[in-house]
Amino acid sequence: xxxxxxxxxxxxxxxxxxxxFSPEITFLLGDNAQGKTNVLEALYLFARGxxxxxxxxxxMTAFSGEGYSLSLLYEKEDREESLFVSxxxxxxxxxxxxxxxxxxxxxVGNFRAVLFSPDDxxxxxxxPSERRRFLDIAISxxxxxxxxxxxxxxxxxxxxxxxxxxxxxxxxxxxxxxSVYSEKLSALAAEIYLYRRAxxxxxxxxxxxxxxxxxxxxxxxxxxxxxxxDGIEDTSKEAVTERYKHVFSANLMKxxxxxxxxxxxxxxELGIYLGGISAKDFGSQGQxxxxxxxxxxxxxxxxxxxxxxxxxxxFDDVLSELDEGRRRFLLxxxxxxxxxxxxxxxxxxxxxxxxxxxxxxxxxxFSEE
Numbered sequence: 359x360x361x362x363x364x365x366x367x368x369x370x371x372x373x374x375x376x377x378x379f380s381p382e383i384t385f386l387l388g389d390n391a392q393g394k395t396n397v398l399e400a401l402y403l404f405a406r407g408x409x410x411x412x413x414x415x416x417x418m419t420a421f422s423g424e425g426y427s428l429s430l431l432y433e434k435e436d437r438e439e440s441l442f443v444s445x446x447x448x449x450x451x452x453x454x455x456x457x458x459x460x461x462x463x464x465x466v467g468n469f470r471a472v473l474f475s476p477d478d479x480x481x482x483x484x485x486p487s488e489r490r491r492f493l494d495i496a497i498s499x500x501x502x503x504x505x506x507x508x509x510x511x512x513x514x515x516x517x518x519x520x521x522x523x524x525x526x527x528x529x530x531x532x533x534x535x536x537s538v539y540s541e542k543l544s545a546l547a548a549e550i551y552l553y554r555r556a557x558x559x560x561x562x563x564x565x566x567x568x569x570x571x572x573x574x575x576x577x578x579x580x581x582x583x584x585x586x587x588d589g590i591e592d593t594s595k596e597a598v599t600e601r602y603k604h605v606f607s608a609n610l611m612k613x614x615x616x617x618x619x620x621x622x623x624x625x626x627e628l629g630i631y632l633g634g635i636s637a638k639d640f641g642s643q644g645q646x647x648x649x650x651x652x653x654x655x656x657x658x659x660x661x662x663x664x665x666x667x668x669x670x671x672x673f674d675d676v677l678s679e680l681d682e683g684r685r686r687f688l689l690x691x692x693x694x695x696x697x698x699x700x701x702x703x704x705x706x707x708x709x710x711x712x713x714x715x716x717x718x719x720x721x722x723x724f725s726e727e
Contacts, residue, residue, distance in 0.1 A: 359470060359667050360433040360696045361401060365556050368423035371722035375380065379698060380715035383689060385707060386700045388719035394700035396722075398473065398672045400428050404441045405471035405499060405669075407462045415445035425449075435667060441469060463509075467502035470661055470669035474676050475656045482630055482637050484644040489628040496657045497557050500664040504553055511546040511623065514539055517579040519618050526617030536610075543622060544602035548595050548625045551587055558583040558628065558646065560663060564656035565649075569632075572648055572687060579637075579652060582629040584656065586621050630631040647679060658695065668692075677706040 365376045371393050386394040402410050409418060419426050425446030432439055442453040443465070449545050452459040454468060480488045496580070498504045518539040524543060525536075563583035569579035586605050587598060605621045606613075630637045630649055637649045654671075664667035669693070677685050678701060685706065707714055716727040 359669055361430065361469070361670050361698065362433055362438070363431045364397065364400060365429045366397075366400055366426070367428075368399055368420045369428060370418055370420065372427075373420060373722060375722070375724050377717065377724060379696070380713060381696055382713045383697045383699065383707075384715045384717060385704065386698070386717050386719050387702070387704050389546060389702055392719045393722040393724075394719045395674050397719075398468065398674050398698065398700060401430070401469075401670070401672055402471055402473050403443065403467045404430050404465060405473075406495060407465040408471055410475070411661040414457045415450065419445070432670075434469070439468065443464065463502070463505045466498055466505060467500075470499045470665065471659070471672050472654055472658045472669050473672045473674070474651070475674040476676060476679065478650050478654065479646060482641065482649050485612055486625075486627040489630070490624075490626060492653070492657075493554055493557060493628060496561075496661070497553050497658070499669070500557075500661055501553065504550070507546055507549050507553075511543065511550060514542045514546065515619055515622065515624060518543060522613055522619065523617040525614045540606040541603065543619070544599050544606060547602045547623045549613045551585055551598055551626075552593065552595060554585075554623070554626070555583055555587075555593070557660065560660045561653070561656050564659040565652045568652040568655050569648060572652065572684060577645070577648070578633055579649060580634070582631065583626065584629060585623065585626040628705055631636035648684070651680070651684065655692065656690070658692070668695045673697060675700050677701055678703060 360381050361379050363376060363378045366372045367374050368593065388394050388398055399409055399411060399413075415426075425444060427442070427444035430440065431444045432441070440453075440455055442451070442456075444451045450462070452462065452465055454464075459465060482491050494508060498508070518536070521536050521539065558581055562579075565581065566579050569577050587593075587601060590598065590601055593599075602622070609621055630653075632641055632645050632649060635641070637646055640684070641649065658668050658671060677688075677699060680688070689707075704716065718725045718727065
């Protein structure tokens with residue numbers, strides 16, 4: 359998969375621009391706050407359906423504008439495809455190959471991308487929710503149906519929590535209603551758990567190999583997915599659903615007292631270990647950075663295994679944080695992949711690749727070298 363051209367109008371500080379990308383490495387070069395990251399945000403919006411910065415449409419609209427439009431031409435399985443997004447006031451339009459898409463989520467799974475930014479260090483250092491978020495984003499690009507499952511789970515979770523909170527406060531309720539939500543959550547939790555478990559099995563092998571190569575065999579990375587299903591032998595959908603039903607039933611009094619759902623896939627954890635030791639609790643800054651790099655590279659590898667071709671890698675000002683060996687391994691060791699990279703110093707590329715397209719960025723304007 360390759361991004362070919364991106365056109366932007368009224369997006370952030372970019373009044374109007376059309377960019378073409380190298381099939382190997384494109385380097386967006388410029389000082390901070392010039393518009394480099396805005397390009398990656400636009401590209402990733404097509405991959406995920408929304409801003410990786412958590413921005414609303416009005417926040418992505420140019421200061422003096424009424425809306426924005428983005429169009430992407432990309433190559434997928436040796437054919438050209440296009441995506442289009444525009445947002446003006448309350449009207450939002452999305453198209454694939456000129457055909458309207460009803461929902462924002464329908465963008466996901468067409469153009470796939472792996473984003474690596476300085477904030478991703480929180481994948482290791484942060485709370486379990488950061489690691490669950492990483493899994494959910496990665497899985498949804500490979501299996502778009504996962505988004506709908508997760509959205510339904512969140513909806514029923516909120517409604518079940520509202521019931522439990524009402525019980526905690528002593529309000530009258532129908533016990534049968536709580537049982538209905540427990541059954542719905544159990545069925546959805548089982549599907550999500552099985553997606554996550556299968557994905558982690560692929561991810562851990564790819565990440566392990568990358569860390570071993572990065573460290574010349576000195577370090578060993580392992581991943582452990584922990585959930586309410588730990589120890590379960592029968593991992594059929596039916597068996598996992600029944601196990602969740604049992605978990606909710608057995609802990610009902612505890613959840614009533616807490617006024618919230620204490621069990622389920624929203625409490626799961628992805629343990630990241632280096633040499634058998636928690637990278638979160640005991641890893642150095644360098645080790646944590648290596649773990650994140652390995653997970654991001656592995657995300658692309660697994661995406662390629664599942665979907666048939668590697669996604670586009672978007673690196674936002676992270677090369678300067680890596681030593682030369684890691685930069686070389688990253689950009690030279692992933693042959694056939696496309697990288698779109700931002701940075702303030704062209705020197706970080708060194709002699710890594712001859713086929714680097716440099717685009718200078720200044721005040722939302724672009725000039726190619």
